[in-house]
Amino acid sequence: DIxxxxxxxxxxxxxxxxVTITCRxxxxxxxxxxxxxxxxxKAPKLLIYAVSRLQSGVPSRFSGSGSGTDFTLTIxxxxxxxxxxxxxxxxxxxxxxxxxxxxxxxxx
Amino acid sequence: xVQLLESGGALVQPGGSLRLSCAASxxxxxxxxxxxxxxxxxxxxxxxxxxxxxxxSTYYADSVKGRFTISRDNSKNTLYLxxxxxxxxxxxxxxxxxxxxxxGSCYSGVSWxxxxxxxxxxxxxxx
Numbered sequence: 001d002i003x004x005x006x007x008x009x010x011x012x013x014x015x016x017x018x019v020t021i022t023c024r025x026x027x028x029x030x031x032x033x034x035x036x037x038x039x040x041x042k043a044p045k046l047l048i049y050a051v052s053r054l055q056s057g058v059p060s061r062f063s064g065s066g067s068g069t070d071f072t073l074t075i076x077x078x079x080x081x082x083x084x085x086x087x088x089x090x091x092x093x094x095x096x097x098x099x100x101x102x103x104x105x106x107x108x
Numbered sequence: 109x110v111q112l113l114e115s116g117g118a119l120v121q122p123g124g125s126l127r128l129s130c131a132a133s134x135x136x137x138x139x140x141x142x143x144x145x146x147x148x149x150x151x152x153x154x155x156x157x158x159x160x161x162x163x164x165s166t167y168y169a170d171s172v173k174g175r176f177t178i179s180r181d182n183s184k185n186t187l188y189l190x191x192x193x194x195x196x197x198x199x200x201x202x203x204x205x206x207x208x209x210x211x212g213s214c215y216s217g218v219s220w221x222x223x224x225x226x227x228x229x230x231x232x233x234x235x
Binding site: 001031032034036038042043044045046049050053055087089091094095096097098099100101102 | 143145152153154155158167168169170203210219220221222223225226227228
């Protein structure tokens with residue numbers, strides 16, 4: 001099975017900061033990498049699919065990059081509503097479609 | 109309105125059984141593969157099981173294989189998860205999620221993602 005490792009596990013930042021979250025796959029997953037945002041008590045919400053494609057309605061301050069095994073989610077200027085937990089997910093080939101362990105983004 | 113609504117979560121004893129349901133509305137349910145994803149209290153997301161929209165192919169995480177069964181009734185627009193031999197480590201919020209393929213057509217090599225999630229239903233396994 002493909003393992004997904006996110007770093008850091010938690011991150012403190014301030015409104016207006018630029019933040020980068022990293023996701024590493026245990027083998028190459030090409031472009032099959034998605035990012036989700038989850039707020040407490042809510043279902044996950046898709047932000048980015050296929051590494052860098054922004055889901056409709058998601059603010060342009062969110063961006064994704066990478067290929068193969070190493071990927072990043074960047075928030076260019078943090079807004080108060082961005083404080084949440086972020087998960088990467090690989091959808092390469094056959095199941096299981098594993099998620100990273102999550103990165104909790106907290107207010108500094 | 110396009111939505112998924114899970115039900116069936118409960119407190120159950122170890123070794124017990126439970127069936128979860130996910131009612132879909134606002135889209136052509138039979139056209140989409142569906143999955144169950146769970147989240148233990150304070151933990152991350154874990155993909156549990158998937159079922160195709162058309163041929164009924166099913167897939168399971170190793171942690172539930174042989175104990176859980178995913179199924180669907182396209183005439184009722186409903187997804188199910190039959191959970192048997194439940195363990196304490198199965199305690200979680202269970203979400204159903206709809207798979208969407210980039211461009212709208214699913215074929216080998218296309219990227220896809222979960223574009224619609226339910227609110228979740230809590231399963232607690234405890235004596």
